[in-house]
Amino acid sequence: MADASLRVKNLSKSFGGLKAVQDVSLEVAHGSLTALIGPNGAGKTTLFALMSGFLTPDSGSVFFGGGDITGRAPHLNARLGMTRTFQIVQPFATQTVRQNIAVGTHLHLQGRHAALHDAERIAEQVGLSAQIDKLASSLTVAGRKRLELARALAARPRLLLLDEVLAGLNPQEIAEMIPVVRGIAQGGVTVLMIEHVMQAVMNLAEHVWVLAQGRLIAQGSPLEVTSNEKVIEAYLGHGTAARLRAAELGRLAP
């Protein structure tokens, strides 16, 4: 499979006075499963939008598979092999699950019959086979998340950007979804996922980037970043790391 690495260099984007993404540089290695984490409002979704072409950066560049794709329209990026899902699910509500997925399979299949047929394979992959001829609007939250994933997969991506596919799911649904995501990565798709569910990040990701207030503050293996003081403070507030350390010491020394 062709190179599906993603590289972002000095990317910045402001909305009026709000600097949503500031001077972010990161890399997603070909064939890896990488996570992007950070507190609410850190700019993760904005960064996704900048990478996939839904937003144009104020400065900086995006490279996909070695080529510069900065500011290229999302549909062209999808044709190059980069697709994304949305944090707030975006189903084609008046259409069935099969028709929804077929919009994705059509990218590589011209014929209607072939596209609708190929949708079955994708539905099976994400566990939507039983609902395939139901209306997308009739699905539960978990079902819609799966549909979001299915439609992106249907476009046969080399690089898949997953924006919180586990948000809003209960623990059992999360446990069911984790193997699906792992299966996609093992199938040879490079995955970059935004995720708040740390159970999934620890379980799945090989490498983690941490974004806070628009800036990258840490990177490394899941264990490395979760013990990083900057990361703990970004999530739990200034001074927390010191207090946690003191508490830990207090427990160790009787």
Next chain:
Amino acid sequence: MTGAAKDLAGIFLFALATAGIAQFTDSGVTLNFVMMALYAALLAQAWNILGGFGGQFSFGHALFFGTGAYIQAMAQLHGGVNPWLALLLAVAGAATIGMAVGALSFRYGLKGSYFALVTLAFAEVFRILALSVPFTGAGVGLMLPLGESFANMQFGSRKGYLYLVLGLVTVALLITCWLKHSRFGAYLQAVRDNEDAARAVGVNPFSIKLGAICLSSALMGAGGAFYVQVFQYIDPAIAFGPGTSVEALVAAIVGGIGTLWGPVLGAVVLHVLADVTRNLFGQLPGINMVIYGVVLVVIVMFLPRGIGGLAATARSLWNKPGRTDRTGVGRG
């Protein structure tokens, strides 16, 4: 492809049955009714391609109707062009105007009521232009000289016109059938339902919507050309006035937008209704528009998927009391 085969069979039967009515009836009233209902179905189906399948609600489809009508008249009067050839020119001209308006509107991402207002404004601009320049005959309009012959596209009885418009409606139905069962149609409905989601999987909304407005305006232009041949007269108010725009969209919405048969059903229902009101109220001017307005409000409130979606709406009401699907777009 059983779905597509079924739809094609339906279109074939519809064309055959309608031709049968025409063949075995000599009643002028019946023939006139069928012809006018088919003509309304043509306009409604044209609107449905952009409004129903594409979700772009135009309030100025008269722009394309009028363009087709004027080209049909002017090509014959000023250019001496054969009316059959003029019909092709009218279709091409209307599609070109459609493409220009679409390129301007969709390039700047106009949607919803903004798109509706822009189309209305373009239609009004053309109405005023047609009133002002000499080659459209200004306010007096253009009149085609009488000359009954097949080559002249002027027929002795309503039957000839009926077959002509039946042919055009069949073409419109075939295009709609193609939309239902093709990648282009799937992309068009995806863009209607959620533009960003469609972009994420490789759909270019601009080119898809542009294609839809071209098809839609081409059929509307054919409607305008047909009008000129039947009535042998066109003036700016008929060509570009809001009446035609309203008729096209009301028939489509009443019947059920985004469906193959909805616009045909809507056109027939509205024409029955118009005939009934004419008998009740006589020729009170504008009464049919009042009725159309009332019907439109009732349909939008209680039957968002139109009369064609009545069965499905009833089912969903039965299953989920108090919860209706108000997305306003039908399936399939």
